[in-house]
Amino acid sequence: xxxxxxxxxxxxxxxxxxxxALLVLGLLALAALPWWGHRSWLAWGSMxxxxxxxxxxxxxxIGYAGQVSFGQAGFLAIGAYTFGHLRIAGAPFPLALLVAGxxxxxxxxxxxxxxxxxxxxxxxxxxxGFGTAVYQVFANVEALSGGRAGLPIAQLRPPGGMDRDxxxxxxxxxxxxxxxxxxYNLVSSWVGRTFVALRDSDIAAEAMGVNLTRxxxxxxxxxxxxxxxxxxxxxxxxxxxxxxxxxVQESLNFFVAVxxxxxxxVEGSVFGAAxxxxxxxxxxxxxxxxxxxxxxxxxxxMIFEPLGLAGAWLKTRLYFRMWPFx
Amino acid sequence: MAGEGLLEVRDLTLRFGGITxxxxxxxxxxxxxxxxxxxxxxxxxxxxxxxxxxxxxxTSGSIRFRGESLLGLSPDRVTARGVARTFQNLRLFLNxxxxxxxxxxxxxxxxxxxxAAALRxxxxxxxxxxxxxxxxxxxxxxxxRDARVASCAYGVQKRIELGRALATEPKLLLLDEPVSxxxxxxxxxxxxxxxxxxxxxxxxxxxxEHDLRVASRLASRMVVLDHGEKLTEGxxxxxxxxxxxxxxxxGDQ
Numbered sequence: 001x002x003x004x005x006x007x008x009x010x011x012x013x014x015x016x017x018x019x020x021a022l023l024v025l026g027l028l029a030l031a032a033l034p035w036w037g038h039r040s041w042l043a044w045g046s047m048x049x050x051x052x053x054x055x056x057x058x059x060x061x062i063g064y065a066g067q068v069s070f071g072q073a074g075f076l077a078i079g080a081y082t083f084g085h086l087r088i089a090g091a092p093f094p095l096a097l098l099v100a101g102x103x104x105x106x107x108x109x110x111x112x113x114x115x116x117x118x119x120x121x122x123x124x125x126x127x128x129g130f131g132t133a134v135y136q137v138f139a140n141v142e143a144l145s146g147g148r149a150g151l152p153i154a155q156l157r158p159p160g161g162m163d164r165d166x167x168x169x170x171x172x173x174x175x176x177x178x179x180x181x182x183x184y185n186l187v188s189s190w191v192g193r194t195f196v197a198l199r200d201s202d203i204a205a206e207a208m209g210v211n212l213t214r215x216x217x218x219x220x221x222x223x224x225x226x227x228x229x230x231x232x233x234x235x236x237x238x239x240x241x242x243x244x245x246x247x248v249q250e251s252l253n254f255f256v257a258v259x260x261x262x263x264x265x266v267e268g269s270v271f272g273a274a275x276x277x278x279x280x281x282x283x284x285x286x287x288x289x290x291x292x293x294x295x296x297x298x299x300x301x302m303i304f305e306p307l308g309l310a311g312a313w314l315k316t317r318l319y320f321r322m323w324p325f326x
Numbered sequence: 327m328a329g330e331g332l333l334e335v336r337d338l339t340l341r342f343g344g345i346t347x348x349x350x351x352x353x354x355x356x357x358x359x360x361x362x363x364x365x366x367x368x369x370x371x372x373x374x375x376x377x378x379x380x381x382x383x384x385t386s387g388s389i390r391f392r393g394e395s396l397l398g399l400s401p402d403r404v405t406a407r408g409v410a411r412t413f414q415n416l417r418l419f420l421n422x423x424x425x426x427x428x429x430x431x432x433x434x435x436x437x438x439x440x441x442a443a444a445l446r447x448x449x450x451x452x453x454x455x456x457x458x459x460x461x462x463x464x465x466x467x468x469x470x471r472d473a474r475v476a477s478c479a480y481g482v483q484k485r486i487e488l489g490r491a492l493a494t495e496p497k498l499l500l501l502d503e504p505v506s507x508x509x510x511x512x513x514x515x516x517x518x519x520x521x522x523x524x525x526x527x528x529x530x531x532x533x534x535e536h537d538l539r540v541a542s543r544l545a546s547r548m549v550v551l552d553h554g555e556k557l558t559e560g561x562x563x564x565x566x567x568x569x570x571x572x573x574x575x576x577g578d579q
Contacts, residue, residue, distance in 0.1 A: 007455045011448045182444045189443035189451070190429075190436050197419050197430050204417035207379060209405040209434035209494060218440075264421075 013184060031173055034166040042169045044281055049169075049176035050233035052273035055257045056183045056266055057226025062255075063264035064192055065219035066199025067115050068124040071131030072227050072254045074111075077138050077246035079104040079228025080235040084151045087236075093156060097232050104228020105221045112220030116213055131251050139243040151241040172233060179226065183266045186222070195219055196264070249291075256294045260301050262310025271309035332357045332530050333378070333409075333498055338387035340373055340554075347373040349554045350387070355498070360524060360531040362545030362562075364538065366574055370554040371534040372414055375500050379411050380404040391498065406434050410496035412487045414503045414534075420476040424467055424486050427475055428458040431493025461489045464526065465519060481512045488519065492527055499523065501533040505540050513540055520544055542566065550574070 004010045014020040029036075033045055054076065061067050083100035091099070114126045138145045145151065158167035186192055194215050197205035206212050235241050253276055261272020275297075280290045305311050331354040340348040348370045355361050363371050376382040378389055380401040389396045396404055410431075419427050432454040442450065462468055465485050470478055475486060484504065491499055504520060505513040517540050523529055535541035541548065542562030550557040550565055552574040558565060565571055 007452045008448060011451055013446065185446040186443050189446075189448075190433070190438055191440065191443045193422070193426055193430050194433065196422055196426075200419040200421055201417045203381070203401075204413065204419065205430070206401040207381075207405060207411055207413075207417075208431050208490065209402045210430070211400075211402050 011188070013181075013188075027177070031170065034163075034169055039165070042165045044278060046165075046169050046172045046237060048270075048274050048277045049172040050230055050237060051257070051277050052176055052270045053179045053233065054227050054230030055254060055261065055269040055273040055276070056180065057223045057230065058254045059258050059261070059263065059265070059269040059272075060183065060187070060195065060226065061219055061223035062258055063262075063268075064187060064199065065195040065216070065223075067216065067219055068120060069111075069127040069220075069223075070124050070248070070251050070255070071111065071127035071129075071134075072224075073246045073248065073250040074127075074131040074134035075104040075108055075224040075227040076231040076234070076250065077134050077243070078107050078224075079231030080241055080246070081138060081144060081151070081231075082228070083232035083235050084146075084153050084241050087153050088151070093236065097229060100232035101225045101229040104231065105225035108220040108222075108224025108227075109217050111224070112217040115216050115220065128248070128251070131248060135243060135246050135248070138246065145243050146241070151235075153235055153239050153241065155239055156236065168237070172237075175229075175233065179229065180266060180270065183226075183269075187266060191218070191222075253294070256298060260294075260297050260308050262308030262313075265307070265310035267313065268308050268310025271313070275309065331355050332359075332392060333532070334388075334390045335374075335378070336388045336390075338374070338377060338389065339385045340370075340377055340382060341385045346554050348377065348384070351551065351554070351556050353549055353556070353559075355530060355532060357497075357530055358524065358528075359547065360520070360533070360545050362541040362548045363532065363534045363551060364536070364541055364548055364565075365551035365557070368553075369551040369574075371551055372502060373554070374551070375411060375502055375534065378404070378500065379409060402434075405494055405496075408495075408497035409500065410491040410494045410498075411500035412484075412491050412502055412504060414506070416480075416483055416487055418475045418483055418487055418490070420474070422475060423472050424470045424475060424478065425455075425458060425462070425472060427486055427490050428461055428493045429454060431490040432457060434494060458493060461492050464492075464522075465489045481508050484508060484512075484516065485519075488516070488523075492523065492529075495527075496529055499529045499531050501531060501535075503534055503536060505535065505537055513537065517544055538566070 002016065009015065014023050034042060058072050061069055079100040082103040083096045086096035086099055111127065111130050115123050118126055155164065156168060158164050194210055197210060198212065198215050202212060257272035257276040258269065260275050261270070262268025279293065280287060283290055301308050307314070333355040335351060335353040338348050338351045351370070351374060363374065365371055373382065377384045378396065380396065380399050380403065384397070391407055391409060396407065419430065436454060437450050462471060465488065467485060467489060470482055475483060478486065488504065501520065505516050508516060520531060521544060524531060533541065533544065545562060547560065548562050548565045549559045550571050557570045557574060558568045
């Protein structure tokens, strides 16, 4: 019997004991991956965790607030290069990470201004322009991009003689958990409610007292903060920055991850990140076919499961809620 | 002019290019009143609402609410002053639950801290949940509390919109055709709620309605608009006997 005894109890995360137990078990298994998985999985795992942070950010903007942006690679680049230059200047990892997020967040806040006037496809084109402009700047201004050689970033030094791959995996997993938890908290609070209101009916939201300007700028700022952190983690992971990593294709990949994972869903973003990282990994020598697969995946998802992998996951859970079907 | 009313509209004119949607409309509403605005299609009723709530910028004229001008304020600032509205064609947040729709109505009264949201401190949520539950109880929405609005029946959606407007704690409630599209039984229920709202939430009501039976039962005073101009104003009986009103609705004999 599922009895909720107070409003506060109803607002708890993973309220039911069974769900909480399964969640903890699953997370422990993932945290223990270095001790049971193949060594090569660590690299893919770290990539998924850092990518998931960016996809969550993108999903907050597109899925929750309904502001379509094709300029995510621009925020990614701002986060990555801010981080890179700070690291080269000798800033410690956590500080550089935070500043990278804030720099991208500030850029997002600025880019948000056109969104006050533009909607749907028009906003998409404006943000696409921003993404392209940032790419061009980093590709051509050598003082920013480090020229032909790119920007080298010193590796993290694991404490106490720990294996570096294991250390990076665990660190990225912890950061992923932090940012995911905050995302869950945000979307279930007044912030998420305001974003969804903005998406479902901006006129009604305004009539209910929501300041549209502030809400939209907040959506852009939070989203690009996440994307900036993603960029920083990517820069640290690759150990080397080149502008090529931030072209328009990268923005589109984010989009694929959000759609395939499931719009307006935090867990969907994680599924989408896993899809966008792990599926191309299976292609090996046939990487040219990845965009084809991505395009096809979007079509299939749009037609058969508009809520993406998160929708499929939700339906599975609803199905087993009736278990043992007597 | 007698003492200032809660809402005073004077010489309100709204032009879209060559079309005059409102041509010098005047209207005064005293606190605690229920006033009906009627008129044929396209007579400017909704335009009047949109001007008062800040969605449209009137070409000229004045709108004063509790002695202060509402002109030039954005819709959210108007709502903050204590004017809430419902929409003719329902503008609900279809993918939110009924409860979340009402909670959004509490937006203005919420202490909105980003830290509290990120750290899952939910004191404010619980506090406002209690206010929303009062409205849910008042409008008999308990059964739909956690339902997605999109999956609720039309009659229920109308009720949710009324509840959401009440959640903003308005002084003046603008209802745009609150009973249109409802069954006879639902019309009676909604009429009852609109009547009750005055006593229970202390709001003044201005309603646009096509259903003259409902409008004349609820409103103590009626304003008739036709082609963007005020035709007449008075008690429901006076208004319905007015030859201009009969002409506007039925045409010349």
